[in-house]
Amino acid sequence: MATPYFRRKKDEMLSWWKTNRLEFNRKLDQFFGSLVYGLSQLFFETGQAFLFGTQSIRLIFQKPSRWDEVLRHMEFIGNKSVIIICLTGGFTGLALSYQIYLGFKLVNATNLVGPTVALGITRELGPVLTGLIVAARAGGAMAARLGTMRVSEQIDALEVMGFDSKQYLVAPRILAAFVSMPLLCAVFDFVAMVSAGLLCVKVLGIDEAIFWDKIQQWIEPGDIYQGMVKAAFFGLTFASICTNKGYFAKGGAKGVGEATNQGVVNSMVLVIISNYFLTNLIRFFYVITGLRS
Amino acid sequence: MMEVAIDIQNLRKSFDGKDFVLNGINLTIPKGKITVIIGFSGTGKSVLLKHILGLIRPTSGNIQILGRDLWSMEQKEINLFRRKMGVLFQYAALFDDMTALENVCFPLREHRRDLKLKEIVDIAMNKLKVSGLDQKHFNKIPSEMSGGMRKRVGLARALALDPEILLYDEPTTGLDPILTEMVDHLIKETHHVHTGSTTVVVSHDLFAAFSIGEHIVMLDKGTVLLSGTPDVFRNSDIELVQRFLAKGFKTG
Structure with a gap:
């Protein structure tokens, strides 16, 4: 059948x-x-953005100086991101410590919750989440602002007035992101650890002395620096990509929208991808310099 | 002998390597006069203006502005040289996070570092007044201003550094007839106040061309179809010129 x-x-x-x-x-x-x-396209655009970024950032050291612009953008990228970074850091610390506590409780290793959370936060989650949040907030704003300036001929007007538009518009933004990101990452690490500590000690009943003592025992300054170096690199990455997209935007409001969207998406994807390679690179650096075994 | 402000020789521009937007422009713009560049849409008027401003690099050909070739200069030299040019863009291109006064102060703060802030503000206020903007609007941002007010601020900004060449990109586009007349009048007035300055207006407005232009250039398919005084145009027997004149005056 x-x-x-x-x-x-x-x-x-x-x-x-x-x-x-x-x-x-x-x-x-x-x-x-x-x-x-x-x-x-992603590889091509990344290469293009890095060339654009390095060309632009060199201009910051040329006269006339644009340090006032750098400070203005640092205020936007840094100060104005603090609240959202604190919120994200706080809840990330709470969620991560709770999950790790649940897992470690099964094998009676709750003493190690503190250092595990600290390692995860300082090395990985701190820089990556800071990179993603600031890329979405400040990177999107950069691409949209420069894109609008491009399509409304404001960049042409700047050039015609004798300004070097890359030196005036792009370089300060990239430098500001590069400087602000490690500071934001430090804020994220601090808030995440404090919230994790509060949860573990006050709610989950882990001994306070053990929690902080184990962290001191296992965490080295190198772990914190590693996260800050990554954050600085992510700052360079998203600022270069977003300014590049905005600077060369065309096609009116639609073009600005597309530039902003592509800038933010490419930045986020690259933050995630480059994080893996940076982790290996930093590890390799620590090993060859003998700083870590 | 006529002094030359802008000399363009065999200028060609292609964006895709195949079609030429400008296809061998040869043009001389006299010093101290108002030159109006006219033509149908898509004939390359704005592209030509951007070449004069050095915003687009030509595919081939040569542009001399006040005897200097922009593309043979270093970037720093170009930036300094551009102080000699002032531009009123089609939609004024004002910086939208600055007030009218700040917009006019902006180029002065960059290029006149020898001046104190108060002196800069005084110059900017004077330029705004010359452009016909009422003082009560000085602290408004562009989004709070009408099209005509923006044009006035754009003009004041273009005049801020007392340029030798003043360029207008479609200055009356999108304006009502009364504002159009006002802007035309403003262009004429400004030219007469700034004695010796060269004015170049890119426009498709035939009335404006004939009322303000001392020298008119007509572009067609990326080349210069006719160049001369308004009388040369009126007496021309080129069919396209006659059609443009007839159509322009009829619709006007």
């Missing part, structure tokens, strides 16, 4: 394949084509 059924099914499938083979292959080609195109 089964044989004719399967034969019929096989014939049906063969006939479908003969009819739709070309369309199927075309769709497959399209899928892989767009995947390869998307990846190559």
Whole structure:
């Protein structure tokens, strides 16, 4: 009974394949084509953004100086991000410590909750989440602002007035992001650890002395520096990408929207990807310099 | 002999390497006069203006401004040289986070570092008054101003550094007839106040061209179709010029 059924099914499938083979292959080609195109575009745009960023940041040391602009952008990127960083840091510390506590309780290792949370926060979550949040907030604003200035001819007006638009608009933003990000990361680390400590000690009943003592025992300044170095690199990354996207935006309001969207998305993807490679690179640096075994 | 402010030789520009937006422009803009560049939409008027401003690099050809080639200069030299040019953009291109007064002070703060802040503010206020902006609007930001007010602030900003060449990109686009007349009058007045300055107006407004222009240039398909005084245009037997004049005056 089964044989004719399967034969019929096989014939049906063969006939479908003969009819739709070309369309199927075309769709497959399209899928892989767009995947390869998307990846190559990401690499191309990253390279372009880094060239743009390095060219621009060199200009900050040329006269006339733009340090007042750097400070103004640091106030926007740094000061105005503090509240959102504190909120995110606080709740990340709470959630992470609670999950780690639940896991470690199973093996009676709650003494190690503190250092585990501290390592996770200082090395990984602090810089990465700071990078993602500030890229979305300040990076998006950078791309939108420069894009609007480009399509409304304000950048042309600047150039015509004898300003170097990259020196005036781009370089201060990149430098401000580079300087502000490690400071924001430090704020994130601090708030996350304080909130984790409060939860563990006041709610979950871990001994306060043990919690902080173990952290002191296991965490080294190098762990904190590692996160801050990463945060500075993420600052360079998102500021270069977003300013590049905004600076070359075209096509009116739609173009500005696309530039902002692409700037933020590319920045976030690159923060995540580069985090892995930075982790390895820093580890490699610590090993070859003998700072860590 | 006529002094030359801008000399353009065989200027060609292609954005895609195939089609040429400007296809061999040869043009001389006289010093001290009002030159109006006219033409149908898409003939390359704005692209030509951006070449004169040095915002676009030509594919080939040469542009001499006051005897200097912008593209043979270093960036710093270009920035200094650009002080000699003032531009009123189509939509004024004011910095939207600055007030009218701050917009005019902006180029002065950059290029006149020898002046004290009070002196800069005094110059800026004077330029705004010359441009016809009422003092009660000095502290408004662009989004609080009308199109005409923005044009006045844009003009005051363009005049801030007392440029030798003043360029206007479609100054009357999007304005009502009364404002258009006002802007035309403003261009003429400004030119007469700044004796010796060269004015270049890019426009498709034929009335403006004939009422303010001492020298008119008509572009077609990326080349100069006709260049001369308004009388040369009136007496021209080139069909396209006649059609443009007839259409322009009819719609005007």
